[in-house]
Amino acid sequence: MPDGDIVHNRLRRLYQKPYKWLCEGKATSNECARVLLESLKKDLIQKGDLPVILCQGMADILAQSITASDELGARDYASLSMEFDRLVEQADGRPDLKKLALEAGKSILQDLRYNHGQQIDVGNASGMMMQRYMNEVYTSEFKERVPLTSEHYAGVDQATLSKRIKEIGANIKVGISKFAQDVINRQSVAKLSMPRRSSRKAIDLDEDLLAG
Amino acid sequence: MKRYDTRNSDYTLLFGPVMNSNGNVRFINHSIGKESAIGIAVDDSEFGCRVQQEFPSIIADLIDLAVAIHATDRLTFQNLRQEQTHICVVLPVRHPELLNTTAFQDKLSSLLEWATGSRWLFDFPKRLDSGRIVEQQPLLSSADHYVDEVTLWSGGLDALAGLYTRLKKGHEASFMLFGTGSNENTLARQEHVFQKLQPSFPNRLNLCRVPIRFSGSILHQKNKISRARGIVFILLGAACAYLMGQRVLHLYENGIGAINLPYRKSAVGLDHSRSVHPLTLLKVSDIISELLGEKFKVQNPFLFWTKAEMCKTLAEDGRSDLSPLTMSCDSPHRQQPIQCGYCSSCILRKQALTTSTIEDKTRYIVPHGRKPAGDTSLYLQHILAQVSTLKDLLNVSEAANLQWASLTQRFQELDDIVDRTAMTENLIPADMQKYLIRLYQTYVAEWEAVKSRISVDILNQISDQQSSDNCLVAVQQG
Numbered sequence: 301m302p303d304g305d306i307v308h309n310r311l312r313r314l315y316q317k318p319y320k321w322l323c324e325g326k327a328t329s330n331e332c333a334r335v336l337l338e339s340l341k342k343d344l345i346q347k348g349d350l351p352v353i354l355c356q357g358m359a360d361i362l363a364q365s366i367t368a369s370d371e372l373g374a375r376d377y378a379s380l381s382m383e384f385d386r387l388v389e390q391a392d393g394r395p396d397l398k399k400l401a402l403e404a405g406k407s408i409l410q411d412l413r414y415n416h417g418q419q420i421d422v423g424n425a426s427g428m429m430m431q432r433y434m435n436e437v438y439t440s441e442f443k444e445r446v447p448l449t450s451e452h453y454a455g456v457d458q459a460t461l462s463k464r465i466k467e468i469g470a471n472i473k474v475g476i477s478k479f480a481q482d483v484i485n486r487q488s489v490a491k492l493s494m495p496r497r498s499s500r501k502a503i504d505l506d507e508d509l510l511a512g
Numbered sequence: 513m514k515r516y517d518t519r520n521s522d523y524t525l526l527f528g529p530v531m532n533s534n535g536n537v538r539f540i541n542h543s544i545g546k547e548s549a550i551g552i553a554v555d556d557s558e559f560g561c562r563v564q565q566e567f568p569s570i571i572a573d574l575i576d577l578a579v580a581i582h583a584t585d586r587l588t589f590q591n592l593r594q595e596q597t598h599i600c601v602v603l604p605v606r607h608p609e610l611l612n613t614t615a616f617q618d619k620l621s622s623l624l625e626w627a628t629g630s631r632w633l634f635d636f637p638k639r640l641d642s643g644r645i646v647e648q649q650p651l652l653s654s655a656d657h658y659v660d661e662v663t664l665w666s667g668g669l670d671a672l673a674g675l676y677t678r679l680k681k682g683h684e685a686s687f688m689l690f691g692t693g694s695n696e697n698t699l700a701r702q703e704h705v706f707q708k709l710q711p712s713f714p715n716r717l718n719l720c721r722v723p724i725r726f727s728g729s730i731l732h733q734k735n736k737i738s739r740a741r742g743i744v745f746i747l748l749g750a751a752c753a754y755l756m757g758q759r760v761l762h763l764y765e766n767g768i769g770a771i772n773l774p775y776r777k778s779a780v781g782l783d784h785s786r787s788v789h790p791l792t793l794l795k796v797s798d799i800i801s802e803l804l805g806e807k808f809k810v811q812n813p814f815l816f817w818t819k820a821e822m823c824k825t826l827a828e829d830g831r832s833d834l835s836p837l838t839m840s841c842d843s844p845h846r847q848q849p850i851q852c853g854y855c856s857s858c859i860l861r862k863q864a865l866t867t868s869t870i871e872d873k874t875r876y877i878v879p880h881g882r883k884p885a886g887d888t889s890l891y892l893q894h895i896l897a898q899v900s901t902l903k904d905l906l907n908v909s910e911a912a913n914l915q916w917a918s919l920t921q922r923f924q925e926l927d928d929i930v931d932r933t934a935m936t937e938n939l940i941p942a943d944m945q946k947y948l949i950r951l952y953q954t955y956v957a958e959w960e961a962v963k964s965r966i967s968v969d970i971l972n973q974i975s976d977q978q979s980s981d982n983c984l985v986a987v988q989q990g
Contacts, residue, residue: 303785304737304842305856306592307894308778309887374941378931385928389622395592395629399781406924413927414917436777444777448893 309447314339322464323453333471341492350393351401351433357387358405359426366422377413404432430480521600523588529641530576551727554579558720559646562755563657567647569606571751578747585740590630597630604639611636623795628739629782662753663762665689667701669838673822674764690752691721705837742787750800760809766819767951775894790933816947818955820867827868836873849875854888866962879969899959902952916945
């Protein structure tokens with residue numbers, strides 16, 4: 301029952317800068333995405349390695365199950381989901397982080413079970429779960445935590461802000477993919493690095509490309 | 513020998529034997545190195561009304577366990593965005609050989625972690641005294657006490673609407689309503705609604721209440737978002753059901769509220785309560801069965817009903833006099849009007865009464881009282897965001913399997929509910945999926961029909977607030 305449900309309608313300080321940039325509309329979409337990724341990176345580092353360990357654990361469980369059986373049925377998915385629950389329950393750590401990691405793991409199960417468009421590479425389940433976890437953090441801390449109000453900072457309306465958030469989606473995805481790769485390489489979120497800035501710039505038609 | 517280990521605990525609660533009066537708990541907050549003694553008592557004298565000749569000692573232990581969980585949940589704190597809280601509970605019981613088994617302890621800790629987010633560790637030493645008064649009084653005659661169904665009685669609208677529906681459907685059935693709590697107003701409300709309902713159904717309703725009372729705890733800050741409240745209620749209700757010769761405890765809660773999906777992704781895990789979530793009921797049933805050594809079930813017959821659907825029988829009988837007696841509010845005020853009118857529970861109440869065409873005679877702070885300072889539209893906005901999400905997910909296709917895949921892509925826990933509880937609901941998974949799809953479709957359709965009427969009070973309140981703010985600015989400028 302709804303019994304003292306907690307709703308979050310205020311962004312944490314960490315995400316105020318990208319929010320304001322998006323509202324102001326002065327920076328480009330790339331710049332807004334970058335400043336948001338900087339905040340996300342700090343947030344992921346602060347949240348620590350527990351989700352990494354849990355994602356790895358869930359990926360191992362999934363890999364073992366797939367090795368043992370050619371094709372998973374509904375019962376297998378139900379039992380895998382329970383195994384994920386047990387693994388996460390046994391871990392000692394922040395309840396919200398455990399839940400975010402669990403959601404990431406179960407979203408992979410869900411994709412496998414219902415054949416959602418995206419192909420799941422079970423060999424890289426750990427990496428995919430990390431990406432999903434980071435996306436969960438992005439969504440819960442920013443995308444779906446932006447206040448539900450008709451008028452935002454700098455007087456921008458909800459529709460405009462939503463459109464700008466949608467526009468940075470592709471860049472956020474690339475950044476998250478890079479962060480997840482860093483985690484796979486180092487087995488830790490401690491040293492995440494930002495994706496390279498886009499080196500493409502507008503070509504000056506008068507520039508002598510052969511010079512020098 | 514001391515078996516419990518408090519070294520890694522944030523809190524330790526050392527309970528004395530749970531008594532009718534003068535019981536106590538030593539509460540140790542390790543993080544600040546503070547220890548205090550708090551009085552705790554349970555009044556289970558109404559369990560004298562039962563069909564069991566002897567009072568089973570394992571049921572007395574079940575009551576003690578519920579009291580200990582209640583006290584612990586109210587006295588300790590878990591910030592869901594900080595490190596997990598570790599709680600050690602030491603409670604003397606009559607059957608340590610049953611409660612200290614690994615199987616029972618694992619299930620109990622798992623249930624409480626699921627419901628509260630904290631890590632609970634229990635130790636159950638042997639209780640040496642002779643127990644509470646009711647345990648020592650053998651029953652002289654049990655013939656008059658038989659009931660067909662035992663159900664939780666919270667004093668809320670779902671409990672009333674569910675009971676009313678059951679009473680009208682089962683024309684002969686008799687009911688034992690079980691209530692508990694520490695708050696005198698809540699207990700009084702349970703009694704009042706019962707008294708008002710009884711004349712309409714003579715000889716079919718009984719009320720049993722087992723209050724839990726603190727003493728010497730005024731200075732002690734209480735946890736306001738107690739997430740184990742539902743579990744305590746169910747454990748005590750199960751004791752009542754068992755004493756009445758039943759092996760099923762009922763509770764009446766609409767499916768939307770029972771499953772309580774997050775409104776937005778910003779709500780993570782226990783931001784939304786799991787008090788009577790289907791998986792909570794499954795886990796509690798399992799624990800009680802483990803303790804009793806026989807199958808016991810906690811059942812919600814309204815899992816596939818919306819709150820408005822539950823209210824339909826009340827509406828058909830024109831019983832708009834009953835709903836104002838009930839309470840839904842999450843943050844009730846001390847003065848009239850008591851119910852806020854803008855928390856999620858109040859909004860769902862308004863939605864259900866409006867949808868089922870019951871005249872809502874309840875007095876709420878919004879719109880009837882003095883306007884509160886904060887933003888009263890917060891919960892409404894979140895609920896409407898969820899309704900919009902559900903609508904989009906369900907509109908993906910006309911085919912049930914695709915609708916289900918779409919729903920569970922966003923709300924994966926729905927798969928867990930079906931996978932784990934379909935069998936106990938006596939349903940095949942595909943049918944249970946269809947019932948849940950229908951539940952959410954109905955809910956979305958209900959909101960579409962009454963959204964403007966529900967929103968008007970709250971949005972008027974905001975525009976009134978803005979007008980008064982503008983006036984204030986004008987005065988200051990003037």
